[in-house]
Amino acid sequence: MRRTNDTLLISRVMLFDDRRAFATLVEQHQPTIRRFFLHQTMGDTMLSDDLAQETFIKLYYSIKQFKGLSNFSTYLYRIAYNVFQDHLRRNKITEDADAIPEQSMSHNNDVAMDINKALQHLSQPERIAVTLYYIEDRKVDDIAQILQLPTGTIKSHLSRARTKLAKFLKNNGYE
């Protein structure tokens, strides 16, 4: 149902440059895209919202390239992933554990610290794979399409990440 609705909205944007249809698409998909960025930026709400906005603007310019071969949300995550890569390149963010940005206001600080500490044990591709697999509930094939990597690579990212996270959680009394 959601897929049909998306297809209809995309057609309206493609054919008639229908801004209302595009606003509906943004409204429907913004919570998941903002949440995706929250996990990549360690809970930086402002930065996540900026990156999510950039994602939707890129979507507007590239919507005619969407052929409907994959799920629309997979296409949108692919754009979000590219936006995040561009952001990393622009800001040359290292995976330094000491630069923890402002926490999301919706989170209890201890909880946020825990999830941040846990995610900081992962490399950037591992973090993206884990976010998409465990939090956004995407299939390995979808993640492979989003990251443009072979499914085997995604599986090994997930396996390594799972081992690191489990070790961290056990060491912190989460068993």
Added chain:
Amino acid sequence: MNNNTPHNQDEKLVKQFLQKQAYEAKDNPWFTHRTMHRLPAAQKNTGRNIITAVTIAAVVACGILLYNLNDYILPPEENKITDSLLCIYTAIMGTIVLVVLQVIRLIKTYF
């Protein structure tokens, strides 16, 4: 299959932790509004709209023409039938050309 292997236990532990402690994007009622404001100004497609309107009008006119062909349009005089048929065929061909143009436009938009 054994569900208590170390691999499965790790999977369960990680899954529970991440799903319980995942961030949730706080409601931001201005998000869509701000995003829409950053889009380029909408282009006016007056030409396209006129062609679409003319095509629709032509298709409707053709439909009416064909429906009423025998009853009203064709004159009873034998010598006028050829002229009338020529007019009707020209109108139908014109409409088909307009429809084909619209289909090409649609294909170009999608691919």
